[in-house]
Amino acid sequence: MPRVTPVIGVIGVVLFVVGSYNGLYVAPADRYMGDIQRIMYVHVPCAWTAMVCFTVSVIAGLGWVISLLRRRGVSEAASRPWVLDDWLESSIEVGVVFGALLIVQGMIWAKPTWGVYWTWDPRLTTVAVMELMFVAVLALRGFVEEPVRRATWSAVVTLIAYVNVPLVYFSVRWWSSLHQVQSTVEEVDKAIQTPLAINAFAVLFIGIGLMGVRAILARMTREALLVDAGGTQ
Amino acid sequence: MTGVMQGHFDTVLLAYGLTTGVLIVYLAVVIHRIRTELRERGSATFGPDQK
Numbered sequence: 001m002p003r004v005t006p007v008i009g010v011i012g013v014v015l016f017v018v019g020s021y022n023g024l025y026v027a028p029a030d031r032y033m034g035d036i037q038r039i040m041y042v043h044v045p046c047a048w049t050a051m052v053c054f055t056v057s058v059i060a061g062l063g064w065v066i067s068l069l070r071r072r073g074v075s076e077a078a079s080r081p082w083v084l085d086d087w088l089e090s091s092i093e094v095g096v097v098f099g100a101l102l103i104v105q106g107m108i109w110a111k112p113t114w115g116v117y118w119t120w121d122p123r124l125t126t127v128a129v130m131e132l133m134f135v136a137v138l139a140l141r142g143f144v145e146e147p148v149r150r151a152t153w154s155a156v157v158t159l160i161a162y163v164n165v166p167l168v169y170f171s172v173r174w175w176s177s178l179h180q181v182q183s184t185v186e187e188v189d190k191a192i193q194t195p196l197a198i199n200a201f202a203v204l205f206i207g208i209g210l211m212g213v214r215a216i217l218a219r220m221t222r223e224a225l226l227v228d229a230g231g232t233q
Numbered sequence: 234m235t236g237v238m239q240g241h242f243d244t245v246l247l248a249y250g251l252t253t254g255v256l257i258v259y260l261a262v263v264i265h266r267i268r269t270e271l272r273e274r275g276s277a278t279f280g281p282d283q284k
Contacts, residue, residue: 020249036241039248046252097259101252108248112241206256214263220270 009209012202019198027195036112041195043105045203046098051165053095053207054134058162060088061155068152082222083215085151088158089141090214092134094207099131114178122171123179130168133161147225 023041030037063084071079106124107117118124137157144150172181185193 024245024249034241035245038242038245042249042252097255101255104251105248108244108251112244210256210260210263213260213267217263217267217270220267220274224270224273 003212005209005212005215007209008205009212012205012207012209015198015202016206019195019202022198023195027191030192033113036109039105039109040192041199042203043102043109044196045199046102046105048200049203049207050095050098050102051169052204053091053098053211054130054162054165056091056211057088057095057134057137057158058165060084060091061158061162064088064151064155065159068155080148080151082151082219085147085155086215086218086222087211088151088154089138089218090211092137092158093214094210096131096134096138097210098203098207099127099134103127103131119178121178122175123168123177126164126168126171130161130164133164134158137161145225145228147222147229150225 019041023038027038027041029035061084063081067081067084103124106127110119111117137154140157141150141154144153169182171177172179188196
């Protein structure tokens, strides 16, 4: 998988150039928001990609916990599914990057439309909590050096952190929010759908590319930790 | 068409520029860390000959 991901990332970059040009210069300005609405073509794809990254991390975390339960009594570190831990680390870090971009883009959009950069709206608050919880998983990984313990603790905390992801999605429906509710395909003009769809795939592919490259680094640092720990737990 | 927001195209460009810049810097940092790791292992596949 990591060998293919850089190629997917490059395809994503090409698509991003096409989609962004389309969104900035071809698509018409929004009826009410004017040009500022064009931020949507990068803001929404970053939100979707961050959620995909966190979903990858929770799948990896779940896989690690299940393997741990199924292999009780097996103590060799070499027999662990380390690729899951590598992808957990890479997907969380890339998800945090997209989450940070999402928040900053939202603030840039909010100032001219809402009059403030930030407000403790349900959507904004749940996104901030989600971001901080996944930053906490990365911080936890930095504190624990013993590889198996690090992987297990971060997998469990990832499962807890992921509870916030559906809350982010449904926050605009469940609570009274300044943030607009998700639009359906029927509600969005074709001229706006095209750059949004192109950039959705573009940012997703860039995210996959980044996760693949970051997983290589995660594997290398984990192998070094295993050597330091003597290779057995 | 009353109440249409005017301008802000430069603000939109700022958001796109920031996004692109952050992703490029992030990729550069990850590649730099991989190169550093390879160098520490003594198996760097690029760079000057150390002999």
